[in-house]
Amino acid sequence: MAFIIYGTNYHLGRSYEMDNYCCPYCDHYDSTELFLVSEYFHIFYIPYIPTGKTGSTLCSNCKKVVQQVNFSPALVPIFRKHQQDYRHPSKMYSGFIILPGFIIIAFMIHLLYTMLS
DSSP states (O other): OOOOOEEEEEEEEEEEEOTTOBOTTTOOBTOEEEEEEEEEEEETTEEEEEEEEEEEEEETTTOOEEEGGGOOTTTHHHHHHHHHHOOOOGGGGTHHHHHHHHHHHHHHHHHHHHHHO
């Protein structure tokens, strides 16, 4: 019986300093940082395909973290712009390289075995 470990995970992508943005919780300007995060599907902890991009903000003054669902209306267009410009890292597709590599190696071993016998 074999166990297959699969699921989704997150990778911290890029962060942006938010200029001229006021934290809605402490009313402090220029203290908020926007983080873009890649969500990906993995099998045996090897990323296969990105499934989405999400974001959150962190205020360095009050340490409040705000998830994308709770973004203020002023922050949504800024987030959308950065989200469109952000590309998933190429390592998020490493499963598509590793899996065919295993298949090719197994096929070559099979051919070598049949030639020798």
